[in-house]
Amino acid sequence: MMELDWLEDFVALSSAGVFAKAADARNISQSAFTRRIKNLEYWVGTPLFDRSVHPVTLTQAGESFRPVALDMINTLNTARAEARGLARREDAVLDFAALHTLAISYFPRWLNRISGAIGPIRTRVVAENFSGCVEAILSGSSDFMLCYHHHTVPMIADDARYPSIRIAEDRMIAVSCPGLDGQPRFTLDGTDTIPLLCYTRDSFLGKMTNQIIDRAGLRARCDFLYENSVGEALKSACVEGLGIAWLPMAAVERELSEGRLIRVSTEAAENPISIRLYRSMERSRREVERFWSYASSL
Numbered sequence: 001m002m003e004l005d006w007l008e009d010f011v012a013l014s015s016a017g018v019f020a021k022a023a024d025a026r027n028i029s030q031s032a033f034t035r036r037i038k039n040l041e042y043w044v045g046t047p048l049f050d051r052s053v054h055p056v057t058l059t060q061a062g063e064s065f066r067p068v069a070l071d072m073i074n075t076l077n078t079a080r081a082e083a084r085g086l087a088r089r090e091d092a093v094l095d096f097a098a099l100h101t102l103a104i105s106y107f108p109r110w111l112n113r114i115s116g117a118i119g120p121i122r123t124r125v126v127a128e129n130f131s132g133c134v135e136a137i138l139s140g141s142s143d144f145m146l147c148y149h150h151h152t153v154p155m156i157a158d159d160a161r162y163p164s165i166r167i168a169e170d171r172m173i174a175v176s177c178p179g180l181d182g183q184p185r186f187t188l189d190g191t192d193t194i195p196l197l198c199y200t201r202d203s204f205l206g207k208m209t210n211q212i213i214d215r216a217g218l219r220a221r222c223d224f225l226y227e228n229s230v231g232e233a234l235k236s237a238c239v240e241g242l243g244i245a246w247l248p249m250a251a252v253e254r255e256l257s258e259g260r261l262i263r264v265s266t267e268a269a270e271n272p273i274s275i276r277l278y279r280s281m282e283r284s285r286r287e288v289e290r291f292w293s294y295a296s297s298l
Contacts, residue, residue, distance in 0.1 A: 025129060048061055094124070097142040098127055098128070098146035100127045100229075103127035104232050106168070118291075137278055148274070153207050161281045171248070178260075197237050215268075226243065
């Protein structure tokens with residue numbers, strides 16, 4: 001018998017393209033994830049993924065099955081919520097999937113600005129990694145997705161069903177805590193080793209950081225000390241004096257103004273990034289359209 005989990009696994013792998021990454025997004029072991037994908041393919045009766053390439057891609061059958069899977073997930077989730085008496089009024093709450101850093105450092109301030117103009121907005125925010133955010137909007141469980149963007153990192157394919165708008169500009173900067181003399185404890189200058197606090201390599205901010213390090217010729221001096229996929233965790237480690245981290249400027253504004261962190265990068269060792277809001281056209285309703293219209297006008 002086919003299970004809902006299999007369909008959600010299928011959508012996760014079709015977005016991530018890598019079994020390990022998709023399994024992590026689904027919070028199960030890779031072996032269990034692989035077994036469930038095989039079970040789904042057995043149930044369908046044909047391979048859904050081409051495993052001869054990396055990242056894996058959908059077969060022709062997989063491409064045909066994907067919209068069916070998304071519709072089934074959405075229908076089953078709605079039916080389950082209604083059966084449990086948990087379904088909300090259709091226009092009552094806006095659902096967002098947001099990258100962890102944006103959910104913490106940007107979303108509340110941005111939402112307050114919009115609420116001040118159009119009135120109170122009832123929202124539900126789920127903080128996720130990039131794969132989780134993509135899965136949430138593609139599966140129909142979120143109205144909006146809030147993510148960073150840079151032209152060098154692939155995002156959702158250009159699809160009229162998931163348009164996006166740029167809502168803010170940000171910048172990846174390197175920061176260090178101050179030493180006893182008030183100067184940065186660690187710097188990018190000179191030839192000293194750089195104690196590096198970094199994101200996972202496959203994350204968006206991890207890719208941005210690696211681009212900067214390679215472009216600035218700092219790779220040979222970097223000494224990996226700590227890795228975390230959540231920017232707020234890296235910021236805390238940096239404040240505690242463990243090393244240097246590249247963080248979005250909006251995420252460290254308070255620490256910079258209070259002197260708990262110091263900017264140690266020049267323009268050559270930084271990267272501009274933007275913040276984009278994606279929406280699902282399949283979840284159109286009055287509150288969604290009102291919010292999208294105002295956000296697009298800013």
